[in-house]
Amino acid sequence: MSEPGLACCTPLSGTAMSAEQAEQVAPLLKALADPVRLRLVSLIASSASGEACVCDLNDAFELTQATISHHLKVLHSAGLLDRKKRGVWVYYAVRPAALRAVAGLFETAVPA
Template sequence: MPVAELLPITDVSAAACCAPLTKEAIDPAGAETVARTLKALADPTRVRIVSIVASHVGQEACVCDLQGPLGLSQPTVSHHLKVLMEAGFLTRSKRGTWAYYALVPGSLDKIADLLRTV
């Protein structure tokens, strides 16, 4: 690891490998937050769940709407829904014996904007 910082880069080939900065990078805590949010969507099943929920009127669907298309067991579907809830992508409203999951408006745009600023 070369210690050549604060070095005028008139000649790149002869200088050390380290280039100067143009802005400040993200801090570790911020990176942890971004990664935790992205991890919630970094699963094909959960991407499908968000898409299916968003495809329904009112961007809302219950578990029975998901279990068929996904072809997974009910506990597994419930698990994914919980992950998406804790990440802030879905909300749950129980009506009768059914649990309706709705897409949080702007949650996808929010993480998309976050990506552009990284």
Template sequence: MSQPSFACCTPLTGTSMTPEQAEQVVPLLKALADPVRLRLVSLIASSPTGEACVCDLNEAFDQTQATISHHLKVLHSAGVLDRDKRGVWVYYAVKPEALSSVANLFSIAALAGVSA
């Protein structure tokens, strides 16, 4: 060890996320980390009724109906959107808890160890 004798390192003793905690949150982040899905969530959230039917969403994007349906499924599976079929149409609504949990996660205090 020819390196300086004083430590390069701070102990990192502060409590941080466990691998398990990280694995639990990441799917939610992954679901939101796509431009089309982020716009989908934004569109639905900005709708006056708080929900939107797929027929609307399809027209707002250049992507195929299959692609939009796929993205909606991803967001639904991740717990970001609620799904409600009424007759022929399917309405998706944003689950505020999902979004606020992400917001809480990235408040500095939360990241520094306070559990989300």
């Protein structure tokens, strides 16, 4: 692993993400890194009321109800979605703070 002290190129400079930061943000990205979950978040975020009923989400995909439920759980456990039960139905809403945390990652990383 190149022990000798002879620089082969420009040393890494600037302030890069810390290991702890990476460990914190990666789970959020992992939760979003699935086509179905991306669409779920998008559907919920773009709904008029800011929230969506699971029954509608189920109908938007050609997947089992169990699978959608699983994906929603993943997003909820990651802190990306809020869960609210009203009567028989369950509504999920996006947590803007969580999305902003991810967005912030790229705002600082990408040089416009």
